[in-house]
Amino acid sequence: MEETMIYTILITLFLVVAVKLMLQTRKQHKNLPPSPPSLPIIGHLHLLKQPIHQSLNNLSQKYGSIMYLRLGLRPALVVSSPSAVEECLTKNDVVFANRPDFYAGRYLSYNNTTLGAARYGDHWRNLRRISTVEILSSTRLNQFRSIRNDEISTLLGRLHRVSSQGFAKVELRSIFFDLTTNVIMRMVAGKRYYGEEVKESCKKQASKFREIMEELFAYTGSAILRDLFPIRQWIDYDGIIKKLVRLGEKIDSFLQELIEEHRIDKDRNTMINHLLALQESQPQYYNQRPDSG
Incomplete structure (x- = not known):
């Protein structure tokens, strides 16, 4: 009663x-x-x-x-x-120009300070400049052309193996996801995390990365529903906030591990290595970390 x-x-x-x-x-x-x-x-x-x-x-x-x-x-x-x-x-x-204040941005994007979540202003403009000049410029992308060609060749080889004995049903969505993610992560960190071609030395880290991606898709969907009804923020009855906090810590730990690897071995042609070099040569621009709240 x-x-x-x-x-x-x-x-x-x-x-x-x-x-x-x-x-x-x-x-x-x-x-x-x-x-x-x-x-x-x-x-x-x-x-x-x-x-x-x-x-x-x-x-x-x-x-x-x-x-x-x-x-x-x-x-x-x-x-x-x-x-x-x-x-x-x-x-x-x-x-x-401004983005809404979503839960995913708070807990997975350092309190809305990444390029995709930051509010319009000096910080966002600085991130946009770095991305345009140092990451997405034609010169920079051309440096990674061999990676894209290699991953496309791997994809074609995979399709050939599946269909070599005749017609076969292929789920292209997962295949293209693997292709896109491998291209991005090889450009960023020099490593492949999906498919049969993952190196033995990288399998543990690849498993951790795939686990993070699965959680990311699962939890952000729940967070979006909560964002549509702000009144639900009063009570974390489904525990989604705690899950997002844990996921954010897991992502931060994974990225820090990649950065430390590149600090030890800086002879790689990766985005992380390039940004670390910029941090050393221009610390006034690349050592600032916005308040994450």
Whole structure:
């Protein structure tokens, strides 16, 4: 009986707070684009079926190329025409430059200080400069062309072995994931972590990396649902915050291990080695670590 009363009170409080937040949102955003009818608490989530892009396209056919959706308690703007996209990303790019404060960014991206999670400002511009000049420049990418060629050859060899005895069913999604990840990690750290070609000396580290990736995909999905309903941050009833904290520590430990390896052996043609060299030659730019909170 007491448990029933407690659950009833909690549900009532949840509904009252949710309605209050929705009313505040409506008052703050009076001049919103067209929007489909929404439901309490979940907003427009019930309208988004798989595949998501097709659901959004169907909605935009009815409500226009600029459409307002509410995903849980999070506002979202759906832009589906080239001219509107250009308006948002060129003339008004600064307005749309900031990222939302998501749980994954807090615990897996050093409190939203990585390039993909940082807010627009001096820190983000510095990260963008480093990425553009030192990592993603044509000269730098051309230095790793042999890696890409090698991984593509490995992929073709893998497909040939599977189909050498006749027609065979191949799951391309996992194969392309292996290809992309191996290319990235060989460029970053000089190591392959997926496929039969993983070196014996690297198998333990490769297993750790694959475990991290599996957890990353599993936990970030749960974190996204929590982000859509900020009221859930009051109680970590499913333990997702603790899981994200542990995963963040595991990722940090793994990356530190790679860095220490490169400090000992700096004769590798990798991104880590290049950034370590820059840290020594230009410490005023590459030794600063933003406050991770």
